[in-house]
Structure formats: C-alpha cells, structure tokens
Amino acid sequence: MPRLHRLILPGMPHHVVHRGNNRAAIFFDDTDRHRFRSLLRSAFASRQVGLHAYVLMDNHVHLLATPAERTSLAKAMHSLAQRYCQYFNLRHGRTGSLWEGRFKSFLVDKDRYLLAVCRYIELNPVRAGLAGRAEEYLWSSVHANLGNIRDPLITPHDALGLLGTSPEARRARYADWLDRGITARELAAIRRYSAQERALGSPRFQAMVERSLGRPAATRNRGRPAKEKVGGHR
Incomplete structure (x- = not known):
C-alpha cells in the first residue's frame, strides 16, 4: 500500500519529530550538537522554513517549523538528515542509516495550540529527567523564547x-x-497527533485542513474522530 503524503500547508506551523534508527543515539557529544545546529540553520534558511522551537535530545529531535512552500519542509529535512548522517558516520567510524525512516510531522493550529506545542517541546528534557527546569537544558529554543x-x-x-x-x-x-507544565491531556493529544500525523487544532481548523488537502485531519480513537482542545493561555 503506497505511503500517504504528509499533511503540509505552507504558512502553517508543523511539529516535526525525527528519531535515531532503533532509537539509538544521534548525538554523542556537544560537537555533534553544534554541527547539527549548523546544518539545521543552513537547510532551513536555504528553503525558507522558519523555526520557532526545537530541542535536541540524545536520540531524537523535536522542531516546530513553518515552511514557505508545500515542498520546503520535506526538502529541508531531507538535506539536513542526509548531511548530518554523512558527518556523523565519518566522525564516528560507522556506516548505514542513522535515522528511523522518514520524519514524522503534524500540523498545528497557530491560533490556540502553538504555545502548547512549544511548551511540550521545551519541557522534553524535564520529562526525560535530564533537567529540573526547561532553562537548565542547553540544547533547546527555551533560552531564545525567554529572551x-x-x-x-x-x-x-x-x-x-x-x-x-x-x-x-x-x-x-x-x-x-x-x-x-503540560497537562496529561495535552501530552496525550500531542503524542496521538504525532503518531497519526494529523492536524492538531480546533474543529474549525481541522475542517479547513480537510478542505484544503482532501484528507482526514482529526485523529481516530476506536473508529471515531477525536475532538481535542489543548491548552490556551491567560
């Protein structure tokens, strides 16, 4: 069965997750992380993809990005993954694939849900036990977003x-x-939309995505579309 194309809309934010093959490490030290950041900046800038949040974990990365064109995100991620794999294999004396297949992504409703996804991304090191607070972890966007x-x-x-x-x-x-912090409901919703690669947002946002792309936008739970409302701000 052919693989479905991702739900991609230019000008809309997308949450991207890319994991190491067999959940193996993709960063061995800070030199690796510095190189990845450099390649990420180059790949996204050359293909007009704006990056709003990120975190570099030991065996995966989370990115929140807005592509300018329909193919921008896939091209940027392909270039990034390929160039970083070449660097990583050469530096660490290994061969073969570094990544666990293609990256996963889902659309994010920028009006009400984007901040919840930013928080999810930047609190990843806290959930993993790598830091007590998001600000204690060096390799994320939290320092820039806090100014x-x-x-x-x-x-x-x-x-x-x-x-x-x-x-x-x-x-x-x-x-x-x-x-x-992030609530259990927010966490479950974000993980579910990531796994199914749909569109996290209000019913109105999801209806817009379905009209634009002709594909289901909501996740399915026991055969029924899920209607989730994630977070918000005061």
Whole structure:
C-alpha cells in the first residue's frame, strides 16, 4: 500500500519529530550538537522554513517549523538528515542509516495550540529527567523564547505576541506558561497527533485542513474522530 503524503500547508506551523534508527543515539557529544545546529540553520534558511522551537535530545529531535512552500519542509529535512548522517558516520567510524525512516510531522493550529506545542517541546528534557527546569537544558529554543539570548536558529512566531504588549511582559508570561507544565491531556493529544500525523487544532481548523488537502485531519480513537482542545493561555 503506497505511503500517504504528509499533511503540509505552507504558512502553517508543523511539529516535526525525527528519531535515531532503533532509537539509538544521534548525538554523542556537544560537537555533534553544534554541527547539527549548523546544518539545521543552513537547510532551513536555504528553503525558507522558519523555526520557532526545537530541542535536541540524545536520540531524537523535536522542531516546530513553518515552511514557505508545500515542498520546503520535506526538502529541508531531507538535506539536513542526509548531511548530518554523512558527518556523523565519518566522525564516528560507522556506516548505514542513522535515522528511523522518514520524519514524522503534524500540523498545528497557530491560533490556540502553538504555545502548547512549544511548551511540550521545551519541557522534553524535564520529562526525560535530564533537567529540573526547561532553562537548565542547553540544547533547546527555551533560552531564545525567554529572551535570554538571541538564537540565530529561531524565528519568533506571532503567537508569542499574544502573551503581552512588551518584550518584558511576553517573557514573564512565557516563563509562567512553562512553569505551569503540560497537562496529561495535552501530552496525550500531542503524542496521538504525532503518531497519526494529523492536524492538531480546533474543529474549525481541522475542517479547513480537510478542505484544503482532501484528507482526514482529526485523529481516530476506536473508529471515531477525536475532538481535542489543548491548552490556551491567560
């Protein structure tokens, strides 16, 4: 059975996950992570993909990205995966595939759900027991989104502007947003949409995706479309 194309809409954010083959490590040290960041920046910039959040874990990466064109994301990820695999194999004296098949992605409703996905991504090291707080983990976008550094990888999403009218207010609200943590319902929904590669958002957003792409947008649970509402902000 032919593999279905991903749900991709230009100008909309997509949550991307790419894992190491057999869940093996894709980063052995900080040198590897620095090289991956460099290749990521080059691949996304050359294909007009904006990156809003990321985290580099030991055996996988999470990215929140907006492609300018329908094919931009796939081309950028293909280039990144290929070039990093070549580097990794040469440096560590190995051969063969580094990645577990193709990357997974799902669309994200930017109006209400994007901040929840940002939080999910940046709290990944906390859930994995690698840090007590998101800010303690070096290899993520949290430092840029909190305004502590200027990360050349990051293109801030307009949704962050909903948190406050000034940079200081937005930083404080985003820090509070992170501290509140992710709920079990949010976690389950994001993981389910990632596994099924659908469109996380309101019923109206999902209907728009289905009209645009002619494909189901909601996940299915026991044969019925799931209707999830994830998070929000005060």
